[in-house]
Amino acid sequence: MFSVSTVPPTSTQTFVDDFPSSTSHRKHQSESDAMAMDVDMDDEFGAGPSKRAIVTPGEVITSSKEYMRGHGTYVEETSVVSSVTGTIERVNKLISVKPVRSKYVPEVGDLVIGRIVEVGPQRWRVDANGRQDAVLMLSSVNLPGGVQRRKIESDALKMREFLAEGDLLVAEVQAFFGDGAMSLHTRSLKYGKLRNGQLLVVPPQLIRRLKSHFHHIPPPCGPTGVDIILGLNGYVWVSAGTTQEKREGGDGFDAEGVYSDKNDDITPEGRQAVSLISNIIKLVASEGIPLTETLIGEAYNWVQQQGHGVEAHGPLDTRDGERMLAEVAGVDISA
């Protein structure tokens, strides 16, 4: 599993009190000016002790006089100090640290996938991998029978018929509450309850904000293709494909079936295609490679070319996985 090699404790790191305090810092202004010039040359943080791109909590990044603190940092006396383990990101004078791994940090407009955990008065509570459970108000969903229908009392009584505990849905972050919990909405035909597929959980850092988070891999992959929804909260939905019209309210859109609990009949080939795509996503995510539509598509094509058709639906074996990542993503994990 892992080799146990003990490390004899030695001091190699720099600490706050190893550096001149605020008073002496001011005294050596010329010196810090000289260091500030190095900043432009080396694109490093000259004023502070940290010379690395990755920091641990409590590590001094730079001086708070020259830079502003962003997420993942705080100000301690006159220094900007990291509060998480992660990479330093700098936008002009704003320093932030992006954590290596953390819970999903939502932003308004993000597409997320969530699971209902509680049906409450006029609202659902949704687990969306955030710090707090998200809230989906009854007034921010589309109910069957007309997009702009007024919500009446009988709708509030029937809430569990629309979405019950354990149901999965895709939604958009609408706003935040005072405590940082997110409010969701599903006021689009693209959003709503999910069925005909399987959920994958990957680290939220691996999903970037893309132009579209709905992807369709066309029919050679399964009889109807495979749909992928990349939720920014790290939840990924892989399901049997539908046509664009059916998804977005065009021809053949089943308005009454939006809140259906029943899966459609999916052929064995369709199921194999879903599981093949799922396995590819799991493999890519396990190596910490950000997920994109092109990457998944190319990985699928690679598997097809290797003769592992949809008939070979089991998980890719280790050697195939290594080769696929090396050839498609250019990542060598063999070492």
Added chain:
Amino acid sequence: MAIFDRRRVPAPEVSIPPIYEPLVGAVDQQEAGPSRRDRTNDEARPIFLKTGLINQANGSGYIESGGVKIACSVYGPRPKLPPYTPQGTLNLEVKFAPFASDPRRAPLRDTEPIPLSVLLTQSLIPTLQLHLLPKSSIDVYLLVLESDTPTNVLSAGLTVASAAIADAGIAMNGLGVGSVVASSSLSSSGSDLAKPSSASLLLLDPSEDEEKASESKVLVGSMPALGRITNLFFTGEAGINEACDMIEKAITSSRDTHTVLAQSLLEGAAERGIGAETATT
């Protein structure tokens, strides 16, 4: 004197332990001097620390330090049940595996973990930024797989808990690190008792036997990166100067432990493909 218990055989009022003749060929520890053979008095035992071994948890860590082995998992920040709290709450639980010590422990009747949990919570809270997490809780579970003394468990527990919390990506002021220093008198002969402060010997990271033989011990929880103390736990008797020396020594060694901790976090990041080339330096 007035009431004599006739129904039982009462124990004598004064008792003296039996005195044994020393075994032939056996070296008495006190006679041989408390100095160590395998390491110097200022040397801590090596540490093994690794993060991210428990998949289900949001963050996790595993430490082997001296005679202590602890697995720690962190869940959260996650929504807390009502009532509303403007700050986050830290729930910390220390559990001993039945085989963690000799004699074996009874899982539920064991009362030792409770004060340990309280002390560890105290040491850990200053490292966290709980004001950023309203209505949330952080749950930390420490499973002690092997233990020698409670002090060493606390020290290693603080180190591994900060590693696991940092691994979970929860905002911290700094990494908390524990270290222990014990003080024992140089020899048991009567002449040295006159000046105990100059004649005592400070041992960093004492083993179980060393700690038992010591007169006083101190556990210092600190954030070396910020030069701050989070908790000080002193047991036994020592002079002012000696106590200061002990604390001083503990702080110095915690910087070394901090480096091990920071290094293991960077290695954990490298395993996720971030900063691989910088972490090896």
